[in-house]
Amino acid sequence: MHPETIAIHAQTERTQFNEHSVPLYLTSSFVYEDAETMRAMFADEKEGYIYSRFTNPNVTEFQEKVRLLEGADSAASFASGMAAIFAVFAALLKTGDRVVCCHSVFGATHSILEKHLSRWGIKFTYTDIKKTEEWESAIGADTKIIFVETPSNPTLDVIDLEWLGKLSKKHGCILAVDNCFATPVLQQPVKFGADLVIHSATKYLDGQGRVLGGVVAGRKDLLETIKLFARHTGPALSPFNAWVLSKSLETLALRMERHSENALKIAQYLEKHKDVESVMYPFLPSHPGYAIARKQMSRGGGMVAFVIKGGLERGKKFLDSVEMSSLTANLGDTRTIVSHPASTTHAKISEQEREHSGIVPGLIRISAGIEHISDIIEDLEQAFSKV
Numbered sequence: 056m057h058p059e060t061i062a063i064h065a066q067t068e069r070t071q072f073n074e075h076s077v078p079l080y081l082t083s084s085f086v087y088e089d090a091e092t093m094r095a096m097f098a099d100e101k102e103g104y105i106y107s108r109f110t111n112p113n114v115t116e117f118q119e120k121v122r123l124l125e126g127a128d129s130a131a132s133f134a135s136g137m138a139a140i141f142a143v144f145a146a147l148l149k150t151g152d153r154v155v156c157c158h159s160v161f162g163a164t165h166s167i168l169e170k171h172l173s174r175w176g177i178k179f180t181y182t183d184i185k186k187t188e189e190w191e192s193a194i195g196a197d198t199k200i201i202f203v204e205t206p207s208n209p210t211l212d213v214i215d216l217e218w219l220g221k222l223s224k225k226h227g228c229i230l231a232v233d234n235c236f237a238t239p240v241l242q243q244p245v246k247f248g249a250d251l252v253i254h255s256a257t258k259y260l261d262g263q264g265r266v267l268g269g270v271v272a273g274r275k276d277l278l279e280t281i282k283l284f285a286r287h288t289g290p291a292l293s294p295f296n297a298w299v300l301s302k303s304l305e306t307l308a309l310r311m312e313r314h315s316e317n318a319l320k321i322a323q324y325l326e327k328h329k330d331v332e333s334v335m336y337p338f339l340p341s342h343p344g345y346a347i348a349r350k351q352m353s354r355g356g357g358m359v360a361f362v363i364k365g366g367l368e369r370g371k372k373f374l375d376s377v378e379m380s381s382l383t384a385n386l387g388d389t390r391t392i393v394s395h396p397a398s399t400t401h402a403k404i405s406e407q408e409r410e411h412s413g414i415v416p417g418l419i420r421i422s423a424g425i426e427h428i429s430d431i432i433e434d435l436e437q438a439f440s441k442v
């Protein structure tokens with residue numbers, strides 16, 4: 056089946072009522088006919104549901120759809136994207152191990168590495184996504200995980216996954232890719248050698264800014280360890296959120312098409328604007344990673360970043376001047392969102408690290424919604440006119 060069809064039909068479980076739409080299984084546990092069945096399930100001799108911290112039919116439906124869309128062997132879901140990222144690190148790393156990570160990753164991923172894993176003697180090295188030669192020297196005998204975001208948040212850097220997949224194999228590392236910005240509709244990292252693919256389902260997978268969720272898809276052996284960690288420590292995705300997310304996946308391909316079309320048009324509009332210093336969008340020929348993006352992504356995605364002339368002051372004024380677009384922390388929503396990473400999502404990382412990640416004071420990030428493009432451009436235009 057094709058991705059559009061998988062997202063709708065995969066893993067449909069019906070009750071005795073034969074409902075058309077998958078119902079919500081709001082239950083913390085499941086009952087058994089006899090003691091022997093219960094024993095066999097606890098002993099993993101028999102498949103079935105035990106307790107919703109481990110699994111639940113709605114959770115299974117959601118993660119199975121993501122697994123198929125990513126072309127992975129196995130998948131596990133979590134209460135949020137950060138719970139998914141933390142579970143990958145906590146389940147697979149031990150004291151003395153090192154994570155090699157690109158500079159431009161989500162703010163809270165920096166915090167996990169710097170403030171939490173470091174307390175347990177787990178080391179990290181940041182590398183520049185654009186300087187491939189830096190990666191080879193950063194990887195040592197202690198490197199266990201290579202962690203990247205592509206396109207990255209918020210600067211939309213692109214890394215060559217095929218090249219990184221080979222490098223990771225050569226050194227026997229686990230390659231984990233945060234695929235939040237592209238979604239499996241536009242990019243499937245497993246095809247290029249990624250061992251694990253991570254999502255904040257809160258973003259495009261939900262796509263309507265309603266629920267939090269996270270998912271990890273990838274190699275079966277790694278997922279077994281990650282699932283056991285999750286079963287013991289409890290960062291479970293709620294059945295309700297899984298149910299919402301599973302419905303959302305049914306429209307993901309359609310939404311990504313429109314998000315990408317709108318974002319490209321916004322990027323082209325910004326590139327010509329006199330008040331704009333630079334624009335970052337993977338499918339603009341002026342983007343340094345354009346050729347790589349065209350190779351590994353089917354569309355450019357819904358995120359655009361630009362630097363407004365006049366830095367922080369005019370950037371803030373621009374944010375104050377938009378009318379239809381929202382000022383909010385989320386992204387990947389049907390509604391267009393503008394944000395200022397330096398003062399919000401990436402405010403807690405050091406000034407030096409921000410500079411390394413390309414998060415200059417005048418950087419503005421736009422999450423293109425699926426409204427009519429003319430209304431989005433009109434809103435941006437009136438905001439520019441006020442600053």
Ligand SMILES: *Cc1c(COP(=O)(O)O)cnc(C)c1O
Pocket residue numbers: 135136137138161204208233235236254255256257258267268269
């Ligand atoms: C939002 C986001 C996360 C964190 O996900 P939550 O669901 O908010 O915990 C991780 N990575 C990227 C790229 C994100 O945009």
